[in-house]
Amino acid sequence: MVFRKMLRAFGVGGPDVETQLADPHCRPGGVLEGTVQVTGGDHAVDVEYVAIGLITRMSEENSEGDQEFHRQRLTGSFRLVPGRHHEVPFRFEVPWETPITELYGQRLNGMSMGLTTELEVARAVDKSDLDTVMVHPLPAQERILEALLRLGFRFSRADVERGRVYGVEQRLPFYQEIEFYPPAAYASAINELELTFVPTPERLQVVLEVERRSRRRPEGFGRFDVDYKTIDEVDWPTELDGWLRRAR
Known part of the structure; x- marks a missing residue:
């Protein structure tokens, strides 16, 4: 499963990111493995970090919205030159209390879960679209x-x-x-x-x-x-x- 998106926060010609999960299916207490590939745009930039996180839809009182509940920094800072590919493998531990989203191959009505990738360049942060994750019961x-x-x-x-x-x-x-x-x-x-x-x-x-x-x-x-x-x-x-x- 792959998603790729030009990072809007950095304007035209900025870096783009491609995240690939080896398998989007997991269980609570399991792991998600994959890679994040950041590709340089038209000009060199200093990347502060690359991070990934799990997001789910959460209700609170009379409102609801997407909430990140677990994240992992994958890198420190590095220089990204034009056209250069920077590949970051990851092994992301899924919290034991992660809600399940699937039952017998069907999505539970009302549930959503995704992995987001975050890149910070010059204090501008851009989060990619969610990569859907399927959490099966123990x-x-x-x-x-x-x-x-x-x-x-x-x-x-x-x-x-x-x-x-x-x-x-x-x-x-x-x-x-x-x-x-x-x-x-x-x-x-x-x-x-x-x-x-x-x-x-x-x-x-x-x-x-x-x-x-x-x-x-x-x-x-x-x-x-x-x-x-x-x-x-x-x-x-x-x-x-x-x-x-x-x-x-």
């Missing part, structure tokens, strides 16, 4: 999602909200909510189910929130940790069904 996340689907829940939408989740270990300043419509077996009591994953290198933290149809009862909350090593030893449809019935 095996442990897949087991939980599969269990909900087997129980008959239907995916509604997903979004990323600024804030912190109570009672979990969290490094990034936001969390992802994946929303589901309930099947008939739960629909009389449950209006909507919201699922949040907060992975760490050691375990997967899972938070469930039930929006009840009766406004006289408060929303139901539950959280549990999943051991990556024993994820396949648990009957997750049965476990989740038990929790959901108690939470109704």
